[in-house]
Amino acid sequence: MSKPEFYSKYYPDTPLMKGWPFRIRSLGYNRYAPHAKFPSGVHPDDHLFSWESGRVLPTVTLVHVVRGKGSFRSDHSGILPMTRNSVLFVYPQTRHAYCPDKKTGWDDQWVELDPEYALPLMKREGVTPSEPIKTLDAAPRLSQLFQELFDLSRVETFGVEQELAAGAYRILAHILVLWQSSAPRAQQFAAVERMRQYLLTDLAHTPSVALAARQAGLSVSRLRFLFKLATGLSPKQFQLEARISRAERLLAQSLIPVGEIAEQTGFESVYHFSRQFKRMRGVSPLNYRGRLVSRYK
Missing domain, CATH: 1.10.10.60 (Homeodomain-like)
Incomplete structure (x- = not known):
């Protein structure tokens, strides 16, 4: 059996981060070969768990499965499958566990955040404790953002934790965008964005809403509705x-x-x-x- 590869860092409270509006609590990745022992790696006692015992954390954890497959369970969702390019939101104060399939193993990466700012954004985009997983078509940018976060975490300079927190929230924002990418409003967003850019770049003229709607394959009333939904205002x-x-x-x-x-x-x-x-x-x-x-x- 191949030995798994692990990387993790944990960030407890420090005077430097006091009053910082958003926090990163941990990050890392695991590479479990088929039939590798799970769990492995070095983690704080409050983060250790097995499939049988589970664990409860006070934070939000984002997990991205890069390769392989496995399972997740929680009090709210029951047992759910996780496959390549699955993204999981682990809710705070919820007993949960996840593990790779013994036959395939898996590679996963994660980042753990304070819940105060993450939970309202998750709720807004339709993430729920009972449906905390979505499998994406592809996520090359997500893997790139995680790699940038891991690279930065290896830098030992003053202020790096603030930068890591910002990087973690970039990942949260990107995942939430991908979460909504299959929704009708996301698919029609291009027409709204084109209209918005027209309005911003040519302030002297108001482009035809009818023409923009026709190009997008939408009715005028539908484009006006979507535009107001996205911006809070009519085009005018x-x-x-x-x-x-x-x-x-x-x-x-x-x-x-x-x-x-x-x-x-x-x-x-x-x-x-x-x-x-x-x-x-x-x-x-x-x-x-x-x-x-x-x-x-």
Whole structure:
């Protein structure tokens, strides 16, 4: 039998991380050959488990099976299969266990996070304790992100734990995007994103929603609905907000006359620009600029 390969690091509380808004608690990978002993490796007592005993952790653990297959069980889900490219969310305060199939073994990689910020995002994207596993078509970027995290964890420099926490949340974000990639709203996102980019790059003109909908194979009402779902605004409101936001930056960062700013941001007149700016920001463009000037004198 081949000896398994293991890598793991654990990150307890330290004064340096006090008050940091999100935390990484552990990371690592396992390479179990067929018929290898499970579990193996060196882990803290509170992380040790067997298939029979299971374990309960106060954290969220993300597990990605890179090769092989196995099983997962928890109080909420029962026993579920895990195959190559399966992604598993292990919930906090839930007794659980997982292990590779003896005939195939498996390679897996994991990262463990504090639950405070992870759980609301998981709930938002439809991950549940009873259905915590999804098998992805392919995940080359996910493996790359894990490798970058492991490489960084080997660097012993000041502040590396903060960078590791950021890397762990990149992995969480990427997994949640992949989790939703087969949903209808994700498949139609390209049309919404094209529309959004059109609106941001050409503030002087509003592209035809009908044309964008036709190109995407959607009805106008459907595209408007998806756009508002993604941005919270209609296309017209979104572009107006983008125009006013750009005007704010120009007023704050330049000495360009208000009339020229109105023209650059696609308003038909200074009067129309000033009226919209005051309606949305509560002050006129001149007063907005004046307040900034007096504040920094």
